[in-house]
Amino acid sequence: MSEVEKIDTAKLKYDADGLIPVVAQDYKDGTVLMVAYMNKESLDLTLETGRATYWSRSRKKLWKKGEESGNFQQVKSMTIDCDLDTIVIKIDQIGGAACHTGHRSCFYRERDGQNWKTVGQPLFDPKAVYKK
Numbered sequence: 245m246s247e248v249e250k251i252d253t254a255k256l257k258y259d260a261d262g263l264i265p266v267v268a269q270d271y272k273d274g275t276v277l278m279v280a281y282m283n284k285e286s287l288d289l290t291l292e293t294g295r296a297t298y299w300s301r302s303r304k305k306l307w308k309k310g311e312e313s314g315n316f317q318q319v320k321s322m323t324i325d326c327d328l329d330t331i332v333i334k335i336d337q338i339g340g341a342a343c344h345t346g347h348r349s350c351f352y353r354e355r356d357g358q359n360w361k362t363v364g365q366p367l368f369d370p371k372a373v374y375k376k
Contacts, residue, residue, distance in 0.1 A: 251324070251328070253284055253288055255328065256284075256287075256324065256328050256329070256331075257329035258284070261301075262283045262284065263281040263282065263283055263299055263301070264281065264283075264287070264329060264331060265279060265280075265281055265329075265330050266280050266281060266298065266331045266332070266333060267279050267331070267332045267333070268280065268296065268317060268333050268335050268342065269332060269333070269334050269335070270334070270335065270337060271320040271321065271334035271335055271336055274334075275348070276349065276351055277335070277337060277342035277348065277349045277350065277351075278342045278343065278349065278350040279350070280298040280299075280307075280309075281298060282297070282299055282331065285299075286298055286299045286306055287331070289306070289308075290319060290322075290333075291322075294318060294319050295308065295309070295310075295316055295317060295318060295319065296308075296309045296316075296317035296319055296333060296335060297309065310338065310339065312373065312374055312375075313341070313344070313373045313374070314338075314373075315337065315338060315340070315341050315342065315368075316339065317333075317335040317336070317337055317338070318335060318336040318338060319333050319334075319335055320335060320336055321333070321334045322334075339368075340367045341366070341368055344374070345366060345370055346366030346367055346369060346370050346373075347364060347365075347366050347367065348364060348367060
């Protein structure tokens with residue numbers, strides 16, 4: 245029997261910058277699509293809207309995944325680990341590609357002997373999608 249536990253998002257263990265790592269997986273096959281970070285505001289927006297919103301460390305602002313590319317992430321389920329310091333979200337990747345390079349997953353490089361090889365082809369041309 246499962247136990248219902250109320251956990252306030254403020255009680256999660258954010259790092260010194262107020263961020264918590266998030267692993268985004270395809271809800272159908274479990275492929276890890278990307279790892280990003282959320283702060284309390286982006287987590288609350290994700291919970292409220294059902295669409296993944298992250299905190300962009302490089303741009304220092306909220307990042308609604310797909311706002312430029314159209315490749316949104318619809319959240320299907322969300323789990324937190326036992327230490328309350330990492331989140332896993334299972335998502336429906338609208339548009340097919342999670343990575344800004346156009347690949348389905350940000351993890352498109354695979355170790356091959358002493359080298360890394362690219363696995364799969366990009367699903368879109370980033371130069372055509374990201375105008376900035």
